[in-house]
Amino acid sequence: MLLNILLFSVLIICLITDLKSRKIYNKVIFPSLLLALLLNVILHGWSGLTGSLLGFAAGLGILLIPYLMGGMGAGDVKLLALIGAIKGASFVFATAILMGVIGGLIGLGIILFRKGFLQRMKSVFYTICGMKYGMKLRDAVGNEGLKKTYPYGVAIAGGAFAAFFLNGVNFL
Structure with a gap:
């Protein structure tokens, strides 16, 4: 309950805070x-501390490579x-799977509803048709489209809420 x-x-x-200030x-x-570490020790003893530390390491490991690559x-x-430190490794794995799905849906929504969507789709279509005939056309997606970001904490929180309400690991 406390956790x-x-x-x-x-x-x-x-x-x-992530929505408001992107931090x-x-x-x-x-x-x-x-x-979290203290509550896990109090509520579950030393096995709670071990589970908490394993969850922390799992959560850190899942996003460490994307962080190091700048994404x-x-x-x-x-x-x-x-x-992971609060709920353990199995919960953080379930959160990560749901986080990826939610993050992908948010990204797709941003692509679909951002200004100039129809022009980008037309450009992609012309590029694909031109490649059929060996033509080199300009890039379908400009560099400015690749630099757009969004607060990923929204997807992480959504994944954790979904994992909690789906009973964590029952769907794995």
């Missing part, structure tokens, strides 16, 4: 991490690691 309250509190705070603050993550912010990585 669930901590999870929901952190997710709501991080969701709001997930360390002053939320680090105290919550210490509280993810450090706050997103720390948030997923914190989710």
Whole structure:
């Protein structure tokens, strides 16, 4: 119960700050991490600490490579690691799968509803048709389209909420 309250509190705070300022603050993550470790020890003993540390490592490992490649912010990585520290490795794996689905849907929505969608689709069509005849046409997607980002903490929080309400790992 206490761990669930901590999870929901952190997710709501991080969701709001990520939407508002595109940041997930360390002053939320680090105290919550210490509280998660402490609560897991109090509630479950040393096995709770082990499970919490394994969940932390799993959450960190899942987003570490995208972060190192520049596709993810450090706050997103720390948030997923914190989710693992609160609820454990199996929960963070379920969260990661759902996070990927939700993040993909958000990205697709951004592509579909961003200004100039019809022009981009027409350009893609002409490029594909031109390739059939060996023609080299200009790029269908401009560089400005590749630089668009969105707050991925929304997808992480959505994945964690979905994993919680789907009973974590029952769908794996």
